[in-house]
Amino acid sequence: MTAVNATPDEPRKPKKSTPKLRDGVMKRGKTWSYVIRVTDPETGLSKPKWVSGFATEDDAKAARDEARVKARRGEYIDRNAITVSDYLDQWIESHAVEIRPRTLASYRTMIRLYIKPHIGPMRLQAVRPARIAKLYRDLLAAGGEGGKPLGISTVSRTHAILRKAFQDAVLVDELIPSNPVERAKRPKAVLGEPGQVWTTAQLQTFLKAVKPHRLYAFYHLAAYSGARRGELLHLRWSNIDFDGKQITITGSTGVINGERIEGATKSGRSRGVSIDEETVAVLREHRKAQAAEKLQVGEKWRGAADGYVFATGWGEPIHPDSVGWLMAKTIRAYNAPKEGPRPAKPLPRARVHDLRHVHATTLLLAGVPVHVVAARLGHADPAITLRVYAHVIRSAEVAAAEVFARVMGEVA
Numbered sequence: 001m002t003a004v005n006a007t008p009d010e011p012r013k014p015k016k017s018t019p020k021l022r023d024g025v026m027k028r029g030k031t032w033s034y035v036i037r038v039t040d041p042e043t044g045l046s047k048p049k050w051v052s053g054f055a056t057e058d059d060a061k062a063a064r065d066e067a068r069v070k071a072r073r074g075e076y077i078d079r080n081a082i083t084v085s086d087y088l089d090q091w092i093e094s095h096a097v098e099i100r101p102r103t104l105a106s107y108r109t110m111i112r113l114y115i116k117p118h119i120g121p122m123r124l125q126a127v128r129p130a131r132i133a134k135l136y137r138d139l140l141a142a143g144g145e146g147g148k149p150l151g152i153s154t155v156s157r158t159h160a161i162l163r164k165a166f167q168d169a170v171l172v173d174e175l176i177p178s179n180p181v182e183r184a185k186r187p188k189a190v191l192g193e194p195g196q197v198w199t200t201a202q203l204q205t206f207l208k209a210v211k212p213h214r215l216y217a218f219y220h221l222a223a224y225s226g227a228r229r230g231e232l233l234h235l236r237w238s239n240i241d242f243d244g245k246q247i248t249i250t251g252s253t254g255v256i257n258g259e260r261i262e263g264a265t266k267s268g269r270s271r272g273v274s275i276d277e278e279t280v281a282v283l284r285e286h287r288k289a290q291a292a293e294k295l296q297v298g299e300k301w302r303g304a305a306d307g308y309v310f311a312t313g314w315g316e317p318i319h320p321d322s323v324g325w326l327m328a329k330t331i332r333a334y335n336a337p338k339e340g341p342r343p344a345k346p347l348p349r350a351r352v353h354d355l356r357h358v359h360a361t362t363l364l365l366a367g368v369p370v371h372v373v374a375a376r377l378g379h380a381d382p383a384i385t386l387r388v389y390a391h392v393i394r395s396a397e398v399a400a401a402e403v404f405a406r407v408m409g410e411v412a
Contacts (some may be wrong), residue, residue, distance in 0.1 A: 025060045032057050034064035038071045070177065080175050084127060085120030087175070091165045100263040102254035107161055114139055114150070114158045124169060125176055132162065132184035140187060152187050159186050197357045202347055209334045209347075210327070214293075217286035218310045218323055221247075222352060224279045226359035226376050229352045230254050233318055234262060235309040237287065245280055248272050249378065255320050267380045274376075283309070324352050360385070364392045365399075 033052035143150035303315025
């Protein structure tokens with residue numbers, strides 16, 4: 001057979017030019033790419049790494065040079081298309097076993113409300129400090145419900161979540177070379193000092209008003225130990241050493257989506273808190289009253305052998321919101337009694353947590369060392385106590401100056 005050749009008049013198709021690689025950079029299609037060789041730290045083998053998608057040759061060369069430097073330092077990171085939203089979903093799931101349930105729920109809510117709507121679709125590797133700073137500004141301006149401004153404390157908590165997550169992206173998952181959140185400008189949050197704190201006289205007035213209630217011991221112990229609400233509601237009778245005059249706080253109770261949840265303490269560690277003889281007596285009376293309730297209920301008692309110190313009349317654990325509601329009700333009843341005149345000095349509104357502030361403030365003003373107060377409160381670092389109660393410590397410093405002058409005068 002005779003081969004069929006193209007006629008002389010038929011135009012020949014031009015040969016496609018093969019892209020040429022010049023010093024690790026070449027054009028492929030409409031964009032530019034670069035290639036470098038990266039040593040695998042596990043195998044020691046050198047492998048080519050292609051990165052594409054650059055608009056110009058200069059962009060590709062600049063990225064190539066930066067990648068070469070990082071490769072020599074062992075800091076090269078492969079390009080990854082994972083978004084901030086997808087990474088945070090993976091990150092929160094991997095840390096669910098390490099975070100207290102209440103904190104975990106808070107993290108999920110803040111990620112959903114304040115992070116994903118703003119930077120969720122972005123590639124994780126594309127996030128820069130300036131974009132994080134803009135996130136904070138946007139949240140402060142209109143990040144709240146209905147476009148209302150968001151408080152600095154909420155923005156600071158958002159920053160803390162992002163800082164932890166991006167740090168793990170650097171150190172654990174090795175998806176980014178550095179943490180952009182650390183370099184982002186953010187509003188400086190001033191750790192809030194407690195608002196109006198009851199005086200000891202006001203505390204005594206409240207304790208007298210709530211004494212007839214079966215949960216009087218709860219408020220007494222809250223004020224005399226400085227423990228948190230959730231810590232006290234987690235207490236079992238085995239956590240109280242009557243002879244040694246000490247309670248041991250081993251966990252905490254909170255509310256998530258209306259459900260009572262138990263977990264670790266805020267610091268993740270248990271601690272012992274000494275109690276005075278009067279508090280021991282109050283707790284003994286409370287135990288007798290609970291035993292009488294158990295005897296009265298009989299087989300319908302729902303408490304365990306080592307039951308909760310503070311339980312319902314049926315032995316069940318108390319919902320944390322109940323003690324706050326009862327405190328508010330007691331204050332209202334004292335300020336506006338159904339019978340008799342109103343008190344000359346009504347009690348200011350207060351929360352259960354404010355009893356903790358009364359405890360700390362009273363001890364600091366009495367000259368108890370900050371590290372001792374911090375240990376009672378369960379602060380991981382006395383510096384936290386110093387910041388929260390700075391106004392109290394300043395008052396104590398003024399008093400200390402007067403004490404020193406008086407002592408020197410006595411010596412003279």
